[in-house]
Amino acid sequence: MIKRLDNIKLHIGVNERELLKIAQKSLKKPVKYFKIIKKSLDARDKGNILWVYSIAFSDEPERQKPALEKLKGSPQVAVVGSGPAGLMCALRLVEHGISPLIIERGERVEEREKTTREFFEKRILDPQSNVQFGEGGAGTFSDGKLNTQTHDGLNRDVLEYFVRFGAPEEILYLNKPHIGSDKLKSVLKNIREFIVQNGGRYLFNTRLTGFNSSNGRLKALILQNTRTGEESELQADCAVLAVGHSARDTFEMLYGSGIKMTPRDFAVGVRIEHLASEIGFSQFGKNYKLLPAADYKLVSHAHERTVFTFCMCPGGVVIPAASEEGGVVVNGMSDYARNGVNSNSALMVQMRASDFGENLFDGMEFQRTIERKAFEAGGRTYSAPVQLYKDFAADRISQNFGEVLPTYSAGTVFAPLNEVLPQVAVSALKAAIPDMDKRLRGFADPSAVLTGVETRFSSPVRIERGEDLQSVSLMGLYPCGEGAGYSGGITSSAADGIKVAEKIYGSIKNHMIFI
Template identity: 40%
Template sequence: MLIRIANFRTPVESPEEDLRERLRRKLGLDDTDLQSFRIIRKSLDARQRRSLQYVYSVAVAVPDGSKLKSSSDFQVQPFEGKPFFDPSPGTTGMEHRPVVIGSGPAGLLAGYYLAIKGYRPIIIERGRPVKERVPAIRKFDRGGEHDEENNYLFGEGGAGCFSDGKLTCRITGPDVDWVLKSFVDCGGRPSLTYEHRPHLGSNKLPMICRNYRRKTEALGGEYRFGCCLEGVKISDGRLQGLETSSGFIPASHCILAIGHSARDTYRMLLDAGLPLQAKAFQMGLRIEHPQQLINEHKYGREEYLQQLGAADYTLVAKGERDLFTFCMCAGGVVIPSVSEPNMYCSNGMSNSRHDTPFANSGLVVTLEPEHFGSAHPLAGVELQRLYEARAFEMTGGNYEAPVQRAVDFLANRTPSPQEVIPSSYERGVKPRNLAEVLPPPILKAIQAGLPVMDAKWKGKYLPDAVLVGPEMRGSSPVRIDRDRESWQIPGLSGVYPVGEGAGYAGGIVTAAVDGLRAARKIVEQFAPV
């Protein structure tokens, strides 16, 4: 029989390979009685800095009739794992192969699942294959021209391919498990399936995205790069086809996984009559520290750094508008999150080794639609553009990043143009007053929240901190309406909006799950072409 052992703790010094023996001894089982076990979840408890612990949840197979009781060290619970819903193909005929628009996490998984089920999907991507994205991004980072269709945001893998590779997810269940297992099948390490905060690293994601494509193509799927959606053909409330930069594609079903930065596509969809609405999104700055400072704050013993690697953190400052950190990149770098020319926006990433001397994190506030000053569906997009253009212009128009020391930001001191401010941003930085790239509600919330965060760290959070900005691509400012049951746009049969771009996800895994579920809706009802 299977049971679940929850809250099973071990010192971080204890290797994972010793977990089976620790379980056996704690449960009072003979070696043959512990038939097998599987780690469900593994997290780090860092509340006691000098005595860090791993906390496990484990599924254990023991003989029927075994009587195991909870103790002060752990809990014994019935194991109630839910199976993954993997329907047989439906019987309704499809006139054309399904089309997936976009190859970010949502499109990637949608196309992969459809291919597994025999639907031979067509995946169209406005950008280039990942093999061509990497050199283009490196060239840009070193001072090259901005390519509107081949950059950090557009191309195979979408924005997720170069956004650090965090697989943190607030939802759980068999769909999440299936997605994480697919990441392992495509090159990720096995522990991704149970780590509390799994991290692939921006250096690993390109290979994994490429492996998804190769598996999809081997199953009959087709990728078309340099193919941008330019129009939708609709008749009598049904999708008839897609106008693209590579020509017309007949289509009766498409999964719309355009990502959060396809602003021209949002405009086209709105003009075509699709139901878009403004939604809340996050705006703010990115904050950088010496990684050593973060390590010293979290680890009470030097040997923890060798065992655990660069430390991360999360902080929240409650207030009229909460200020919170997100996408913390330990041992990482600040990168440009730029999809349009003559704009600047920041983001962060770290490779799997977390080996730079810098730590950076998003520092953001949620902005509600009523604070945009307009009821227009694209009001949030236009607000982003306004401040991104201002950030680009204030540094001289060369995609350099405006930076400011946190203590000067709070004192409203404009830095000297000659001041040398350390930052990991490769293309170059210029000291500027970052109050000029923030809407008043966001500025006020950050000014109020930073001292609260500093107090939580006993005055050590701000003295060495550097702010970079603006940061505003953490979530989409737009939602595309969809029916809760069919996942299609109400009144428009055949169009399934998914992922971050449609306003239904907030990270790699949630977007991937959203794409998977949309693909499954097609499988449930329709037969492969």
Template identity: 45%
Template structure:
């Protein structure tokens, strides 16, 4: 079997055109071509009136050897790589040692699943509730302004990614094909098979709920154990005479303890109290950059027409997305983040008296608005110097100010782009209706956001308008604040995946600063499961040190 890259065909090509294009590209006779499998399908929409589909194909020929020899110097033709996932090892029968996984988001879920598949019977601790109960609590904030600090968009089974667009693509390098393992497990759990070949796959919230339940059932069937409403409050660390530190377990909010010498820390980017507990336990961590800004909403139809022209509405293209970056005059980058086509802006706080926004889409992406965060990159040395958790303090100040500006009842402050660029408060909104629930309060976003953030976004919006006409339309609406773009800390780990100064602790995923999104978090969870297995089985290290 060989893999053929970059085969381009018109958007409206006939089904039989794909086979003919392969025959022509490889120069083989009809009888030589036995099968075609679509490994990847994307599109090139740079020319709106001539959008192309771009295929990566696995082709089965009667005799592939002479064709591969003929295309030996062609980077777009080669042998199909082996993407089969292989476990690093398996637990010995009757092994009583059980690793802990803290957090049941994408990272913890994949770490727990792979550990269970290797026979290690992990115990998964989740501070929030199981996914359906958690969904009811989340709706309580959106519909009744009632926040449950332990069960919300940030905390609970499935993690923050459950209430998102469910994007399943990433820019991480993945030579071991861990990403393929994540996608295949998602398909086994009920995701549509198209996520295996679309270049920008997504699932949406409702499907993620069902998938999380299916994966939990498999973990439990394999001997794993879930403990919900189990918030970790302390890390039990033993220090030897030579100063070496070893994790021995964790303490929970109910006063109980669980012993373990191997703990995967998959806590997510909003577990601020857990960051404090880690710091008090002496676990090494450092402040890291993140970004802050607002959610912006436009009519999805406008984005579709701008991106796809006369092909807007084509089912193969779906709802259009965008990715924008502007490098400002003050050496700050402004960029779109977590773009949600046909979605809604959601209340995503996890702490009382604070307002946080995020974006969410269902699988159909059928809502009237497109939304994305427009955020400004900030850095510890420049913007929040001081102690390790100064970034958390920075986030909280903005979230508290947004709560007050919104009216003190979890409504969010909002402003039209026209008013924002003109430097005047909004007293009413225009044709673009904000989707945020429990509602918005028109105001002046510049009144509580740092001036450098406001200046950078004001500079960026006209630049973005030159790329997507209408992006800076006066009635587009911005809602604040977006602060949870990534973790404000990095919990450093070494080449073996373990904390730099605490053996047996494996920092993982978004909360530890090693992932950004569902797919990369799942990949990191698998890597840390492998690191735990190597440690427990006495195998050589294979995890590269992360920066």
């Protein structure tokens, strides 16, 4: 029988082996099988910071999950996009005995890493393989944070898949789990090997550029090799569309093909960088060095526009995240150790249709315009425009960095961010930063560096799908993940991929498709 103990507190620095002793004391006999099922930090009292655990123990080993039901000789399903949504969809299909063909415009992760480094260091952008596009999708060069606000039961499956393919086991029980960009890359390779060994295939450097249909049903995908330009047609009755929020050309193609989409609101902003030690001290007091790099999550209603921090990267770096020529986009990334000098976070302002227009692609154009202004302000070289917080607040161009040095590797240029961002965003940020400082001392540090611009917060469109998860305009097409507007972040996108896979499996099993 499995027993569970909750709310066990250990002082920071105490070895976790103590937990076993506590379990044995409670059971009054030696514990055979023991595991942590929850671990969180209680830092309310900075003089007495505690780790809080739930543990489970039993006399028998944990039962393995039963294997999923498999179809024999099932048809091939195309999965477009190998981000968290597409990959987890493909993985689940494989486990059901369905062979997916994964179509990915970017490179496999080994080559993608080199291509992306070329951009980070030499500012040579490959519009087909970059931080947004390529194996692993937008999450590959990230912090790999896995917490989500959704309560989908499939979130657990996502974490278990990550652990099975090489992520640290702690992500199953930490309340704020993260993998780190370094570990994520090997997880991606392991997933690829498993998919290929089980009958799946990958087509890298291959972009979906159109499709053929008949009587409202998908018949074939039109593909283009992104290196040679060669076009091909692939017969497909079923395709998962997991293209992410940056596939602007694909959204335009879908619109041109009559696929129903609707515009969505989104947010724009900057990355803010502080010294990680300052954030640590502010959150944990003098003991911060004994703890993992501190994070934060802040919201401000000081302005009529809500401002919020997003995708905080403790001990991470700000990275060049553009995917279109002539635009600067920033984002954040950390390795597993999160041991960089700075910590950064996106600082986002909610935008509304009244800011950018009611038409389907007005939001996308609005994002693009801001990215181009940032490109101009950065000197047209993919260097990013930056400003110290004190100078942003005073409407003057910075002259020198203070204690915080920017980590954006493609170079920075002192520039007025108030001329790059929409005015409403500028005034909202000016009101929010000192307001946030009331909850996190040092947030409004005069030497904090603001780097522009953060525009790829979410998809500017939704690709409408019905209860059966198929496009309302085309049977056989399954819009999925963040680009389609059904998730935000790695875990919820991956969970949406599994949900779509289960739907496809159910349809094939019931002979609803491929007849």
